[in-house]
Amino acid sequence: MKNPSTGRRLVQYALHYKRTIFIALAMLTFAVAAELTGPFIAKRMIDHHMMGVEKPWVEVLEEDEQSVTYKGKNYKKNTDITSDRIVGEDQIQVVQVGRSFYVTNEHLTFDGKRSVNNQILTISKGNETANYPVNKLTREELLAFYQPEIKPIIFLLSIYVGLLLVAAFFQYGKSLLLQKAANRIIQKMRTDVFEHIQRVPLSYFDNRPAGKIVSRVTNDTEAIRELYVKVLASFFTSGIYMTGILIALFFLDVKLALITLLVVPILFIWTVLYRKVASNYNHLIRTRVSDINGVVNESIQGMTIIRAFRRKKQTIAEFEVLNKEHFTYQNKLLSLNALTSHNLVNVLRNATFVALIWYFGGQSLTATGIISIGVLYAFVDYLNRLFQPVTDIVNQLAQLEQARVASERVFELLDEKGEVVDTEILPRFQGNVAFENVSFSYDGENDVLKHISFEARKGETVALVGHTGSGKSSIINLLFRYYDINRGKITIDSMDTSQIPRQQLRKHMGIVLQDPFLFTGTIESNVSLGNDEIPIERVRKALRDVGAERFIKQLPNQFEEPVLEKGSTLSAGERQLISFARALAYDPAILILDEATANIDTETEAMIQQALNVVKEGRTTFIIAHRLSTIRNADQILVLDHGEIVERGSHEELLEQKGKYYKMHQLQLGKEVSNVG
Template identity: 85%
Template sequence: MKKVSTGKRLFRYALLYKRTILIALAMLTFAVGAELTGPFIAKRMIDHHMMGIEKPWVEVQEKDDQTVVYKDQLFKKKETISESSSVGSNELQIVQVGRSFYVTAEHLPYDGERSISGNTLTIKNGSREVSYEVNKLSSQELLAFYQPEIRPIVMLLSFYVGLLFIAAIFQYGKTLLLQKAANRIIQKMRTNVFEHIQRVPIQYFDNLPAGKVVARVTNDTEAIRELYVKVLASFFTSGIYMTGIFVALFFLDVKLALITLLLLPILIAWTVLYRKFASKYNHLIRTRVSDINGMVNESIQGMTIIRAFRRKKQTINEFEVLNKEHFTYQNKLLSLNALTSHNLVNVLRNIAFVVLIWYFGGQSLTAAGMISIGVLYAFVDYLNRLFQPVTDIVNQLAQLEQARVAAERVFELLDEKGEEVNVEQLPRFEGNVEFKDVSFSYNGENDVLKNISFTAKKGETVALVGHTGSGKSSIINLLFRYYDINRGMITIDGMDTSEIPRQQLRKHMGIVLQDPFLFTGTIETNVSLDNPEISKETIREALRNVGAERFIKQLPKQFEEPVLEKGSTLSAGERQLISFARALAYDPAILILDEATANIDTETEAIIQKALNVVKEGRTTFVIAHRLSTIRNADQILVLDHGEIVERGNHEELLEQKGKYYKMHQLQLGKEMVNAG
């Protein structure tokens, strides 16, 4: 199956909220369009209204809001006169020389370098030269010629201010919608990652520290959130801005617009080059962040050991090595960013303005006024605006690379093969368990279980004993299907467990571990695990059955007493009693006690043993125990040695055999007598 690229997968997540994103982009497009009308409005104000008085004027007979009184005659700009209007024979044109304005009775056929000598205006354009008799305009006369332009200028400015106000509203809406979509995307992604963590096989966590998994769920997804909130928003905004600016430039001057298009391949080439180097640093940075998370998590979990064995200095040194490596790679990335961001933009900006000056100064201004001041202003304005989105794009390249690398790590976790959640209902087991010639290896090379065969009938208690590493816990791991067997078969009520969905298999099984795990919540929620099918009465009955009520009654809030992470405020025995109650509340057909009484005092053990005699009725119970006194009443005891069953029988039968079990019993009996003495 072809692997889908990271970019495509991120795009698919964005498509989940495409409606919100498309509305935001539509609002952005309108806002950009409104903002980019500014130079065009300024161009019209300059060319048609401010510099427009230099256009030809003709005498008219009728007065309106566009006419000007000069020397007791009515004049109107030639371009504003309709065909039906009656005109006189007099004409004039206004010319600006320096800071003064002059009027001549003739229309200028061309423009060029202007000079004034007395009442004579001279215009030079290349080899051509022409002179005109002119009169200097007074301030009042000049103001009269500008008077018809005031209203259109005010209207244009009002129109532009109105557009900017609407654009601001749309910009706000765009930002709000894009951030809302980004937060939704990351919420969905985090949910997917967390759900997938629940489905990946147990062995996945054997080689991956918890801190590194946490880093992917929190740090990496947060980096991806920045991609949608900042990077993509900047890229979309910049893309629309640049598109609008290029369209405007083509309206103003096609040739110069084509030259400015050279910016695009330069940006693309720079982006490719940047990603080539930045990707390496970002991978190393994200890896070190993950390593730091893993070490911090491990240090917190093992804080008592670190302090007890005075490992504080060594632990700090180990952390500092990781921290220094992270710092080094961050600095290298910062150097790369500093080299490629503002420096690139400044170089491109300066080149663009050199081209602009050469083009307008060297060609247009000598070509009989082909380029107006309004066009020049608009072009400079658009060119300035063009480099803001360029700067935004270049500055976001670093964030883009970080997000891309983070996404690769998240998708790597999501690509781990998981177990599909099965909602089918499976009838409660009878509890008949059989191992048929089962062999198993964790690494695929060395078998930790070899040809294991035994039968546990409904209601029986089967004890597993043996030295550390003999395979006791491995049998339970296979029974729960935390791992799948390599050879042989395990059946429950005659059904092959490899063909039973894991969720349904475990639904009718309960387990109590040597080191019970309690979640943040209350005593009640730790028993029910918030399962709505388990009532409060069932919870409290389970706690009573295991004898937990004795210490619960002494707590301020009793059954609703808050439990901190891992049950740190409770003793080992109290945590174990709650763990027993949890297993019983789920009413399992098969109950596993994995050295469940190892950390419990003799008095608490007696309470649990009494409760177990009641709750084991009708259940198949597997007990892993080092203390042989706790399994004296087991129906069947399996003695394991290096992954093989070397002895089997009940307590009395095994003692009579005088084998490994007998030696273990005698050894423990001797220790107990010594301790008693």
Template identity: 80%
Template sequence: MKKTTTGRRLFQYALLYKKTIIIALFLLTFAVAAELVGPFIAKKIIDEHMMGVESPWVEVEKATDKSVAYNDSYYKRESYVTEEDVVRDGKLQIIQVGHVYYVTNEHLQFDGERTVSNHELIVNKGKEEAKYPVTKLNQNELIAFYGPEIKPIILLLSLYVGLLFIAAFFQYGKTLMLQKAANRIIQKMRTDVFGHIQRVPIQYFDNRPAGKIVSRVTNDTEAIRELYIKVLATFFTSGIYMTGIFIALFFLDVKLAMITLLLVPIIGLWIVIYRKLASKYNHLIRTRISDINGMINESIQGMPIIRAFQRKKQTINEFETLNKEHFTYQNKLLSLNSLTSHNLVNILRNGTFVVLIWYFGGQSINAVGIVSIGMLYAFVDYLNRLFQPVTDIVNQLAQLEQARVASERVFELLDEKGEKVAEGEIPRYRGDVQFQQVSFSYDGSNDVLKNITFEAKKGETVALVGHTGSGKSSIINLLFRYYDIERGTITIDGQDVSQIPRQHLRQHMGIVLQDPFLFSGTITSNVSLDNPEISEAQVIKALKDVGANRFIEKLPKQYEEPVIEKGSTLSAGERQLISFARALAYDPAILILDEATANIDTETEAMIQRALNIVKEGRTTFIIAHRLSTIRNADQILVLDHGEIVERGNHEQLLSQRGKYYQMHQLQLGKEVSNVG
């Protein structure tokens, strides 16, 4: 099956909110259309009204709309004459030479270079020359000829300003819609990523620091948010804007518009080249950010060790190495951006203006025709507008590449094979657990468990003892299906656990760890984990059963006392009691105590032992313990060594065998043991 590309997957996320995006694009199109009408209006004002005063004028019989009184006669622009006007033989034309206006009683045959000498206008166009007698206009006369143009100019300027307001309104709507869609997309993506983290197998976290995973959920998704809000919004806006400008240019001059279209493949080629050059740096930058986050997270968690063993200097040096590498790659990317982005736009802009001057200048030299000022203004205005979106696109290339690399990292996490989430519930176990010839390896080559076989019946307490690395925790990991086995079988109530969905399997299991984890919240919420099926009364009963009420009821808010991150304001014993109450509140059929009494004092241990005697009835209990005093009453004790069960029996039986269990027992009693087989 062909792997879906990053771009396509980003597009698929965008399609989730396509209605909002489509509305935004419609608003953008209207805004661009309203904005780009401006130069056409300006061209009309300049050519038809401001420069239109130089158009041919004819004498009319009487004063009418748009007529002008001059030398006891009435004149009207030829283009304004209607059927109701009675035209006489008089003619005149206004000519501007420099800053001075003249009037002649003839219509110019052609236009070209103008000069005035001795009340005579000389017009040269190529080899042609024409002369006309002229009279200089005074200020009042000139204002009179401009009088009929004032109202149209005001109307057109009002239209121009109105269109700018309309464009601003639609631009606001576009920005709001696109940003809303972008925030929704990232909200959905972060939910997907965080939800997927809950489903990936435990082994995914074995070799990945928490900070690196956090970086993907926060920093990388934030970079993708910038992609949707800034980068894609800029590309959409610029694309529609440039399309509108090119359409306007084709209306003005097809040949020049075709020349300016060459900008499109140039920009496209540059995007391809830039992405190839910037990709390597962006990958390295995102990796270093992830490494820095991982190290910061590790340093904060290990701060007591860093201080105690005076590792401050070494830790700072390690951090500075990562920070320096990040700085180096950022500088290289910055150099690439500085060298190319603005320089490219300036080269394109200047080159285009050279073409514009050459094109219009060539028309004048070849006597093809003088370009109107309005036309020239419109072209310059559109070309200036054209390079703003070009600049925006080029300036967003760096952000685009960063977002693309961040997307790859996020989708790499989402592509990790996750556990299927099974809905519903299963009946509570009886609690019969059986391991049959179970062997297991974390790396696929070195077995940490070898041919493990034992049976724990309902209501029994099974203790697992052995030196560090003997395989005790691995047995519990397999029972919870944190890992799956390839050799042997594990059954609960006769059913192979590999055939039970993980969520269902763990519904009726509880665990208390050596180092209990408490979440930010309250004592009550840490016991119930906000499970609506567990009432406050059940929470309080569980806490009382383990004896935690003795210290809780002395707290200011008692059971609603706030718990900060990891419960650092509580003692190790207090945290352990809350963790134990959490397991009891969920009423598990199978209860696991993983070194649960290792970090607590003797008095607290005694409290837990009393609670255990109450709650273990009807439950199968597994105890991993180094303190052999806590497992004296276990129904079955399994002694592990290098992944194998070397001894089994109850406390008295194992002591009588005088084997490894006896040796551990004597060592804990502080007695010297020799010649123990």
């Protein structure tokens, strides 16, 4: 079944918190509506109250707050006439010429270029000319005409300020909710990725450096977080802003709005072209970041080797190659962004203003013109507001593309086939293990195990010996189902392990590795691994049984002594003892010791051997060992060579055969043996 597209999967993650997102978008819509009301309020203040003084004034009988007394008579703007009784049909009109204002008793039939000479107002427009007798207004008379407009202007300004406060409140709520939703989304995504890492087969990690996987969990998800917090928030905000502004422009002037609407397809086309060019750079950048993480992780893990063999310069040189490539691709992407972001917006803005000037060219911009000053102001205001979200969108294209590439890498990991988590409870194994003609290959071509057959009965100890690469660890990997066999069959208590859920299979098995791994925490937490089913008493008993109490009592916090990453403050032997205690605390039916005593001194080894003689009772134990002295008492010893069992039997039986086991034993005793191999 084909996986959904990256965009659809990002939306699916967002829908987990759709309620929060929808509330945020609703708040954003209210905030945009409140902010975009401002130019309409300004338009009314300019056209109706500031420039409105040039509208015709009608003589009225009654005097009120909207009327003006001029030459002993009361006048009111014709737009303010309601139920007042009109005294006569004569009107006056206020006209501004330069910085002076005049009054004429005649109605202006058209408007154009104005001039006054000898109390005669001349208006010219093309071939038309009109003359009107006028009287110049004194400063007091002019203020009287503006007096009725003061309260409405203050009222409109109060509404404007109130709307700005409302918009600020909703903007704050929108930002808070969107970022909260984004953080929740990334929290869930990181959890999903980390949980999935626990389910993918171990073969996934064979050819992938840990640093690269860590990069996907941290760096890539952080890039996706920026997508939700900044990119999508900007796109949502800008989209609603642009929609609201375009609607407002259509209310002001349809033709101008249609010209402005051309910005949308241009922006869409540019986004598509940008993504095609930037996608390659972003893939390379994310890959180099992943490679750098891998090198840093490897260098930290191998710091002792680097310093011991004086490989510092070579390691720095290898790192610098990747760092320089990352720098080069970043610079190329920055150059692309520099050529497109602000430059594109400036071109679009200037082109739009050119269209605006062209549209207004040759037309009067006064109160009686085709387009009023208020409409022009509102239109310019909206255009300036329109290009801010356009700038936001263009500037976020780089982050959008980075997040898209990072999303592909994260979803690629999530698409890796994982092991099914099965909660079925199986009873504890008896411990009867059988390999029946098992063959296995890691790469599907070269078998590392060939026709392996043996049986380990309950309570027996089976030792696996052989040279490096003979297949000892591969047998254990198959027993744990870290890998599935290619041919043959493995059974536990006559149950085919391929039919047993991996979680239930491993629940009754314990392992101690040659290089024990300790987690950050305490000694106790490293034994129980946070399993609530294992009480503290059992943890401490396991530590005592393996002889770890001897060094624990010398620690300041004893059983609760902090353990740093990988147990760096403890010796190899002490870490191994804790690892033994961990396996015993889980009370496994099948216990595997993979070179478990290789890093332990002779005295500690003797102590563990004594403890193991007690804890092995009732358990089937597999021991991988190079030191043959540790497996003298094994019930069955399997000698492997190139993936095949070449000898089997007890310690004494194998010595009597004088085969490979005998030669290995003699070699370890320090005797010269000819023709070893």
